[in-house]
Amino acid sequence: MEQKTEKKKKATIIVLGGDFDKLFAAFTIATGAAASNMDVTMFFTFWGLRGIKKNMRTGRGFFGRMVGLIEGGDITKANPSKYGFLGMGRWMFGKMMKNKNVAGLTELRQLSIDLGVKMYSCITSMEIMEIDREQLIDEVAGVAGAALMVEEAQNSEISLFI
Amino acid sequence: MEQKTEKKKKATIIVLGGDFDKLFAAFTIATGAAASNMDVTMFFTFWGLRGIKKNMRTGRGFFGRMVGLIEGGDITKANPSKYGFLGMGRWMFGKMMKNKNVAGLTELRQLSIDLGVKMYSCITSMEIMEIDREQLIDEVAGVAGAALMVEEAQNSEISLFI
Amino acid sequence: MEQKTEKKKKATIIVLGGDFDKLFAAFTIATGAAASNMDVTMFFTFWGLRGIKKNMRTGRGFFGRMVGLIEGGDITKANPSKYGFLGMGRWMFGKMMKNKNVAGLTELRQLSIDLGVKMYSCITSMEIMEIDREQLIDEVAGVAGAALMVEEAQNSEISLFI
Numbered sequence: 001m002e003q004k005t006e007k008k009k010k011a012t013i014i015v016l017g018g019d020f021d022k023l024f025a026a027f028t029i030a031t032g033a034a035a036s037n038m039d040v041t042m043f044f045t046f047w048g049l050r051g052i053k054k055n056m057r058t059g060r061g062f063f064g065r066m067v068g069l070i071e072g073g074d075i076t077k078a079n080p081s082k083y084g085f086l087g088m089g090r091w092m093f094g095k096m097m098k099n100k101n102v103a104g105l106t107e108l109r110q111l112s113i114d115l116g117v118k119m120y121s122c123i124t125s126m127e128i129m130e131i132d133r134e135q136l137i138d139e140v141a142g143v144a145g146a147a148l149m150v151e152e153a154q155n156s157e158i159s160l161f162i
Numbered sequence: 163m164e165q166k167t168e169k170k171k172k173a174t175i176i177v178l179g180g181d182f183d184k185l186f187a188a189f190t191i192a193t194g195a196a197a198s199n200m201d202v203t204m205f206f207t208f209w210g211l212r213g214i215k216k217n218m219r220t221g222r223g224f225f226g227r228m229v230g231l232i233e234g235g236d237i238t239k240a241n242p243s244k245y246g247f248l249g250m251g252r253w254m255f256g257k258m259m260k261n262k263n264v265a266g267l268t269e270l271r272q273l274s275i276d277l278g279v280k281m282y283s284c285i286t287s288m289e290i291m292e293i294d295r296e297q298l299i300d301e302v303a304g305v306a307g308a309a310l311m312v313e314e315a316q317n318s319e320i321s322l323f324i
Numbered sequence: 325m326e327q328k329t330e331k332k333k334k335a336t337i338i339v340l341g342g343d344f345d346k347l348f349a350a351f352t353i354a355t356g357a358a359a360s361n362m363d364v365t366m367f368f369t370f371w372g373l374r375g376i377k378k379n380m381r382t383g384r385g386f387f388g389r390m391v392g393l394i395e396g397g398d399i400t401k402a403n404p405s406k407y408g409f410l411g412m413g414r415w416m417f418g419k420m421m422k423n424k425n426v427a428g429l430t431e432l433r434q435l436s437i438d439l440g441v442k443m444y445s446c447i448t449s450m451e452i453m454e455i456d457r458e459q460l461i462d463e464v465a466g467v468a469g470a471a472l473m474v475e476e477a478q479n480s481e482i483s484l485f486i
Contacts, residue, residue, distance in 0.1 A: 009316050014484070016349050021208045025178050025323070028286065032308030038316065046345050047405075081209075093290065100289045124352065127424045128417065146356030154333050154362065154481040157316040160176070160323040161349070161484040171478050183370045187340050187485070190448065194470030200478065243371075255452070262451045319478040322338070322485040 008039040010156040014149065017162055018047030019081035020090060020105065026051065026162045027108035033158065034115035041156075042112075043149045045122035048162075049129070051075055051109070052119055052136050075105050113139045120144040170201045172318040176311065179324055180209030181243035182252060182267065188213065188324045189270035195320065196277035203318075204274075205311045207284035210324075211291065213237055213271065214281055214298050237267050275301045282306040332363045334480040338473065341486055342371030343405035344414060344429065350375065350486045351432035357482065358439035365480075366436075367473045369446035372486075373453065375399055375433065376443055376460050399429050437463045444468040 011033040015026045026042065034040045044052050053074050079090045097104055103111065112119075118141045126132070126143065133143060153159040173195040177188045188204065196202045206214050215236050241252045259266060265273065274281075280303045288294070288305065295305060315321040335357040339350045350366065358364045368376050377398050403414045421428060427435065436443075442465045450456070450467065457467060477483040 011312075011316070014349075014353075016345060016486075021178060025176075025207065028308050029176075029312065032312045033316075036309060036312050036316075038312070045349065096290050096292075102286055102290055124426060128420050128426055130420075146352050147360060150335075150353065150356045150360050150362070150482070153484075154335070154357075154360075156482075158312070158318075158321050159482050159484060160315075160321060161486050162178075162323050173474075173478070183340060187338075187369065190470050191338075191474065194474045195478075198471060198474050198478075200474070258452050258454075264448055264452055320474070320480075320483050322477075322483060324340075324485050 008037060009158075010039045010041070010152070011158040012149070012153040012156040012160075013040070013042045014153075014159075014161045015042060015044045015048035015051055016046050017081070018050035018078060020078040020093060021080050022048070022162050023051050023075065023078050023105055024108070027105065027112050029160065029162075030112045030117045031108060031115055034112065034117050038157075040112075040115075040117040041152045042117060042119045043122060043144065043152075044119065045125045046129075049121065049125055049131060049136075050078055052121060052140050053131070054135055054137055075109060078105060120148065122149075170199060171320075172201045172203070172314070173320040174311070174315040174318040174322075175202070175204045176315075176321075176323045177204060177206045177210035177213055178208050179243070180212035180240060182240040182255060183242050184210070184324050185213050185237065185240050185267055186270070189267065189274050191322065191324075192274045192279045193270060193277060196274065196279050200319075202274075202277075202279040203314045204279060204281045205284060205306065205314075206281065207287045208291075211283065211287055211293060211298075212240055214283060214302050215293070216297055216299055237271060240267060282310065284311075332361060333482075334363045334365070334476070335482040336473070336477040336480040336484075337364070337366045338477075338483075338485045339366060339368045339372035339375055340370050341405070342374035342402060344402040344417060345404050346372070346486050347375050347399065347402050347429055348432070351429065351436050353484065353486075354436045354441045355432060355439055358436065358441050362481075364436075364439075364441040365476045366441060366443045367446060367468065367476075368443065369449045370453075373445065373449055373455060373460075374402055376445060376464050377455070378459055378461055399433060402429060444472065446473075 013026055013030055015022070030040050030042055080093055094104065119139065121136055121140055121143050123143050123145050175188055175192055177184070192202050192204055242255055256266065281301065283298055283302055283305050285305050285307050337350055337354055339346070354364050354366055404417055418428065443463065445460055445464055445467050447467045447469050
């Protein structure tokens with residue numbers, strides 16, 4: 001009898017945005033795709049690195065420290081792309097989501113990890129912003145360049161840039 | 163004689179942005195794809211909901227009302243992502259487009275509808291922002307979650323996140 | 325003996341954003357895909373036109389001049405989507421990239437051209453913003469509408485909206 005092994009469909013999500021709404025969309029799509037039995041890869045670049053950073057300042061050099069001062073903090077500090085003033089929008093959306101029992105960013109990320117979503121960090125962004133591997137959460141699968149990202153994307157049924 | 167029925171190619175457009183330029187791009191691509199005989203599905207989420215809202219305040223609870231106060235208004239109130247100050251950019255782009263006889267947002271959306279573009283609203287965004295089905299235009303095909311969106315996207319030749 | 329000619333895989337990148345980080349991501353992905361032997365097409369629209377403009381004011385009419393006053397300048401004047409205040413973010417990122425020997429925007433664009441990336445300009449955006457063909461860099465392959473863009477995208481393994 002023939003054993004048929006169906007090849008899993010793939011999704012690649014490139015995350016440039018570090019705003020609450022961008023990260024929320026990215027992890028929602030990632031978990032949705034993984035729950036639909038897809039093989040999901042996420043590439044975090046530039047502001048998107050907030051999605052996989054630990055809660056610590058970034059950068060050792062002068063400029064790295066400057067970016068760290070402004071962009072410091074982990075996923076729990078992500079502000080919506082609008083109404084971010086003084087963390088107000090973040091507080092408001094946090095409240096609204098809790099009221100409706102909608103999973104927050106940290107839970108969505110954990111769910112992505114539990115569902116086997118692979119997360120990569122963009123090497124160029126890390127160099128520019130002076131972020132080390134140890135400053136990223138342990139679950140990150142690796143540090144990668146554009147070549148790996150392109151290879152994943154061209155073999156994916158869904159490729160999105162967020 | 164064999165009758166060959168060619169399967170239509172599909173396009174899925176996820177619309178997170180509610181800015182004038184984001185919505186303009188989304189509806190331009192949607193109409194372009196539909197005019198090229200593609201089967202087009204749009205998913206409106208978060209700020210993108212502006213693209214399919216009726217002209218009324220959103221939200222019934224406290225937070226919903228707050229978001230409504232700021233984000234109130236329909237597609238005609240979309241500001242460009244830059245120079246939105248006091249509706250100035252919206253007025254300027256409106257003038258520039260009229261001068262050049264370029265179709266505005268409302269016309270582009272109507273054209274999308276006429277060309278059979280299917281529009282879905284993201285259920286999670288509606289819950290968080292306290293938006294009801296009646297607050298969306300009648301032409302919306304339905305309210306959907308990430309699962310439907312992922313299924314559409316993985317069967318599409320074009321999937322874009324705007 | 326049979327000669328097997330493998331069809332090149334295709335990538336289509338639609339560039340709406342004119343921010344430093346958006347253009348940086350667009351050209352990085354374009355060069356990465358071209359280096360992986362893909363056939364790459366970029367469509368520049370709206371703010372993204374900054375990526376292929378010469379260093380001159382845009383627009384001849386009143387509104388075109390107004391946009392030109394604010395959006396004037398070429399790719400070297402692209403500010404990051406955050407911390408763009410007074411060109412500060414641009415200066416900072418320029419410094420950080422030079423420190424790390426990371427290629428700048430102008431070099432990345434030149435590399436894209438050298439690798440055969442085809443660049444198109446969106447005709448509607450040019451009309452609205454009153455930008456002429458002569459105001460774009462010579463290497464631009466042509467001015468195109470949504471129809472060409474859709475056709476390229478539906479035949480591409482990777483389609484991204486940036």
